[in-house]
Structure formats: C-alpha cells, structure tokens
Amino acid sequence: MSTTVTYLFDPLCGWCYAAAPALKHLQGVDGLHVALAPTGLFAGAGARAMDAQFAAYAWANDQRIQQLTGQPFTQAYRDRVLGVAGARFDSGPATLALTAVAQAAPERELDALHALQHARYVDGRDNSDPAVIAEVLRALGLPDAAARAQAPDATLRSRTAQRVAQAQATLRAVGARGVPQLVVTAQGGALRLLGGDALLGPREQLVALVRAAAAA
DSSP states (O other): OOEEEEEEEOTTOHHHHHTHHHHHHHHTSTTEEEEEEEOOTTSGGGOEEOOHHHHHHHHHHHHHHHHHHOOOOOHHHIIIIITSTTOEEOOHHHHHHHHHHHHHOGGGHHHHHHHHHHHHHTTOOOTTSHHHHHHHHHHTTOHHHHHHHHSOOHHHHHHHHHHHHHHHHHHHHTTOOSSOEEEEEOTTSOEEEOOGGGGGSOHHHHHHHHHHHHHO
16 A cells, blocks of 8 residues: 655755755655645745845855755856846746646656756756746656646646645644645544655655654
C-alpha cells in the first residue's frame, strides 16, 4: 500500500529549493507517493515588484540557505533576477505551469519544479516570466504543458486556484504556517505534520520519519 506524502511549497521559496534533493530522494522510495501542493504564498496578494531593499533581503537569506544546505545561488541569479528593478516576484505563472504539467504528465511535476528552481537560482533566468517557464518545460519534453503555461486558459486557472485552496486548507488542518512543509497521510487517513526541517536532515532519517508517521 502506497503512503502519500504531501509537499506544501511555493516555486519562489528558497527553502523549498533547498529541499529539492530530499524530495527527489523521497520520490524514489518504494511505497511512497509524493504529492505536490502549491500554496500560492508568493502569488496573487503575495506577489510584489523587485526593488533594491527586497533584493538585498532575498540575497542575504539565500546566502544563509546556501551555507546551511549547499544548494547553490549564483551570481547570475543575483545579477539577472534580483538585480532587475521592477521585475515581478510572482510565483503565479510557475504555479500555473506546474498545474499544466500535473494534468499532462503528473509523474513529471517534481522534475518540472526542480527545473524551474534551477533555471532561477543557478542559470539566472526569471521563472516569474511565462516565456522563460515555457522554454524550461519544452526543454523537459513537455510542449503541451509549455503552451498552456504561456497562454493559460480559464480551465487551467480554475484548477490552479483549486489546488492552492486545497493546499492552504491542508496547512490550516495541520496547524502549520509557511513553507516548505511535509504532511504524511497515516493509515487511518489522519494527517501527520513532519515540518520542513525534516527535509534538511539525513535522507535515511527523513524516510524513517515518514514511515513512522504513516504507521501512527
């Protein structure tokens, strides 16, 4: 019997990027199913324009994440993404794109998320830009999802809003705030919060925590 591990995240969350290796590991563990649940943290009312103050705050936080986890944040990202005054800091387009992938090829959604994170933090490409997002998805061999992400229709927008609302409801149900978070569905259907810290520890310990939460 498969155990569902719900990953609550936002595509523009640096700590979620730091958790990428752990998620990739979990996805490869027999008997575990990783379900992505975008929370819309930096979409809609949470989006904003880039300015020097916010860029400096983000870079300082990203450097701390890099020191603690080893995940790279490059100078190209600092210059070409954070350094562009007035650019949108908005996870809405990436969240729409991930929903398009989830509908077209659900087994590739985590790959798409990681590719979008790599595009931003390593390659220095703005993954708030639908054109950039579409290029990333096409490079993954997901042309249909790329086309929908670049020109989202009402159906895609509605499904994305439903996913975000469900993710936010899950956050409330387990009494959590912020992302990343991991929620394990136990055998009886109860939701068990592991919290984002579990994603930053040893892989074997993470799997053991998931198994224990599932059996609780």
